[in-house]
Amino acid sequence: MNENTIAILGGTGDQGLGLALRFAKVGRPIAIGSRKLERAVEAARKVREAVPGAEVEGLLNEEATTRAPIVILSIPFEHFVSTLKTIRERLVEGQVVVSMGVPLATALGDAAVRTLGVWQGSCAELVAAFVPKGVRVVSAFQNVSAHRLQRLEEEVPCDVVVSGPKGPRERVMELCGLIPGLRAVDGGPLANARIVESVTALLIGLNVRYKVPEGLGIRFTGLPEA
Amino acid sequence: MNENTIAILGGTGDQGLGLALRFAKVGRPIAIGSRKLERAVEAARKVREAVPGAEVEGLLNEEATTRAPIVILSIPFEHFVSTLKTIRERLVEGQVVVSMGVPLATALGDAAVRTLGVWQGSCAELVAAFVPKGVRVVSAFQNVSAHRLQRLEEEVPCDVVVSGPKGPRERVMELCGLIPGLRAVDGGPLANARIVESVTALLIGLNVRYKVPEGLGIRFTGLPEA
Numbered sequence: 001m002n003e004n005t006i007a008i009l010g011g012t013g014d015q016g017l018g019l020a021l022r023f024a025k026v027g028r029p030i031a032i033g034s035r036k037l038e039r040a041v042e043a044a045r046k047v048r049e050a051v052p053g054a055e056v057e058g059l060l061n062e063e064a065t066t067r068a069p070i071v072i073l074s075i076p077f078e079h080f081v082s083t084l085k086t087i088r089e090r091l092v093e094g095q096v097v098v099s100m101g102v103p104l105a106t107a108l109g110d111a112a113v114r115t116l117g118v119w120q121g122s123c124a125e126l127v128a129a130f131v132p133k134g135v136r137v138v139s140a141f142q143n144v145s146a147h148r149l150q151r152l153e154e155e156v157p158c159d160v161v162v163s164g165p166k167g168p169r170e171r172v173m174e175l176c177g178l179i180p181g182l183r184a185v186d187g188g189p190l191a192n193a194r195i196v197e198s199v200t201a202l203l204i205g206l207n208v209r210y211k212v213p214e215g216l217g218i219r220f221t222g223l224p225e226a
Numbered sequence: 227m228n229e230n231t232i233a234i235l236g237g238t239g240d241q242g243l244g245l246a247l248r249f250a251k252v253g254r255p256i257a258i259g260s261r262k263l264e265r266a267v268e269a270a271r272k273v274r275e276a277v278p279g280a281e282v283e284g285l286l287n288e289e290a291t292t293r294a295p296i297v298i299l300s301i302p303f304e305h306f307v308s309t310l311k312t313i314r315e316r317l318v319e320g321q322v323v324v325s326m327g328v329p330l331a332t333a334l335g336d337a338a339v340r341t342l343g344v345w346q347g348s349c350a351e352l353v354a355a356f357v358p359k360g361v362r363v364v365s366a367f368q369n370v371s372a373h374r375l376q377r378l379e380e381e382v383p384c385d386v387v388v389s390g391p392k393g394p395r396e397r398v399m400e401l402c403g404l405i406p407g408l409r410a411v412d413g414g415p416l417a418n419a420r421i422v423e424s425v426t427a428l429l430i431g432l433n434v435r436y437k438v439p440e441g442l443g444i445r446f447t448g449l450p451e452a
Binding site: 113145157161185186187188191192196198201202205206209210212216218219220223224 | 339340371374383384387411412413414417418420421422424425427428429431432435436437438440441442443444445446447448449450
């Protein structure tokens, strides 16, 4: 396991691929995971094409999981539990799992402007209920526009609320600093993911009402300068 | 009923008083409501002191309700139902009730960084369930800092997500335009208040973690210029 590598499960999707591109651009090795090997390999090829010299590998989710101290879950909500069941045996103490998931009602065929209730409180807390002891879960990146991530020449004007246990939380906040425009905000305990995840549904509705296909972001006003 | 008057129930509290000051400053007549007449009268005096020439009256909630086409509820969540029971007989068809309420867990003695579940989905939807037919409910102003509202010389850097039925929603969006710095954002249907209300709890946590007693706000990035 290379300490600098970042694993992105669902790195074949728009948002995961966007993160892979951004992290590769600043020289971080990337392990893209997918349920289908050929899709992961294809996504890795895309990253190398956009970022010459990028150190990126396409793997099955369970393999990608073993490659990095930080494993980002960028998968549709309906695939969270099945993916967690696939990877939980591979996770080891000390690893950090980042939940980007949002329980959008699309998981049941309803609209993306609504969310489902999750027994554990949020997608991130559901993840926390599924990982082995010693693996810690952080919530982040839900509200970052996939389109804007993929436009490598532009900044991504968005605050990222990072919640979860102290230590892992700060490590994920540092990752945010690798992407120009993003600002990490200390979101406190993991349970605050309930709020942050729901904001995604609000943003999706605003994107539609204001016709902003590139996607809106959020900023907090009045924060002290870093 | 003067068409320009704005009624603010709970206008004796920090946030309601802040709105009263701001609206009075741009010449709108204000009816401040309270459960206790002497508190309403005292709040009205404060407004006149800060805004010379302000047209402002302190009244019981049920009286203030009859004075304005728009009635803003700026009261603690635990007093919503009792207040609605007091005023519902006085509300008439065509009036717009604005819910600023947030179901903070403080209502039950727990912390302000957590919210309670509300059967109807949100405080605003609870209000909608209590008002007579023909009275319409809009959700707004939850995330606007009381401190910043009261500093009349400064702008209030915050977006206000306004949700509710078309027509009344636009009327409340216009009110936002009266306060320098505030920007109204079309928040779609009233049910989106579920998200907006929960953001207040997140902001309260951020105020504490980042030590910003004046209160943070939010902005959406990427919105087209008005």
